[in-house]
Amino acid sequence: MNKITEYSLWEVLEQIKSSLKSKRLADVFRFTSFYPSETYGPHKHMRIEINYVKKGNCILHIDKESINFHEGDIMIISPNVEHLFEAGVNGTILMQLEFLPEIFSHLHSNIRIDTEAMPTPSFLFSKENRLIKIVNNINVIRTVQCIINELEHKGSHYQYLVVMYYAELLIFLYRYMHETYLSICTNDLLRKAICYIQHNYQTDINVNDIAGHASISERYLRKLFSQNLNLSPLDYLNQIRINKSIELLKNTEKSVKEVCFLCGFQSPQYFSRIFKQQIGLSPREIAKSQSPLF
Structure with missing residues (x-):
């Protein structure tokens, strides 16, 4: 410089x-x-x-x-x-x-x-x-x-x-x-669904819960996600969960199992499968040993 x-x-x-x-x-x-x-x-x-x-x-x-x-x-x-x-x-x-x-x-x-x-x-x-x-x-x-x-x-x-x-x-x-796509989301119903996912992804929510919160049918919810994001609601939910799991694996000492449940996955096996599909590596390959922040 x-x-x-x-x-x-x-x-x-x-x-x-x-x-x-x-x-x-x-x-x-x-x-x-x-x-x-x-x-x-x-x-x-x-x-x-x-x-x-x-x-x-x-x-x-x-x-x-x-x-x-x-x-x-x-x-x-x-x-x-x-x-x-x-x-x-x-x-x-x-x-x-x-x-x-x-x-x-x-x-x-x-x-x-x-x-x-x-x-x-x-x-x-x-x-x-x-x-x-x-x-x-x-x-x-x-x-x-x-x-x-x-x-x-x-x-x-x-x-x-x-x-x-x-x-x-x-x-x-x-x-x-x-x-989270909120900045490019102009459809009020889609924004409502996305906000619900972002606020609740760490819990055991499903497509029916998301559609119910937005007061629309599951079919219309899938249509909104497909047209605007080129993703299904489940794919978007898993993408948010995987992004958050990467942050935890890289920056904390939490185990893969702990991260799995903290990010809303109900099965470590399913978590590992979705993780490898999206990232190309397993959660254990991403994880680094590091002291907690606080």
């Missing part, structure tokens, strides 16, 4: 940092505990809110909908969305990060992407995507943890590193939305 490129990078980072209101890189960055069944809210705010469930379970209430979150899940709440948090019966420990959306907006406007065009942050965190639930995504968890660590310890030039971590986080979120 030559000096001009290096200078340009620092210049961009300084411009983003300096343009933030009150120079705030985050308003909330912490681990926090909730008592059993403790509630917080309802409330709403201008910030993007990211919560990682480190321990226990909880429920997020938005309008008339209640969404369950378990250990390892991530909730991302868009700005100005009223929500009520309720801890589980055994309490909950969250890793929390809240920041103004201007950070992502400045990243998008200051950094030029020459390859694939990326949607604007306002699209990603819109009323349509008021709540994003992510399950077992090691990359997002690790990046949020890095942001919190830097903000807590404030090492030399930490502000620049935090801005770069925010850029990394934004890319991982774009990737997640792209992989």
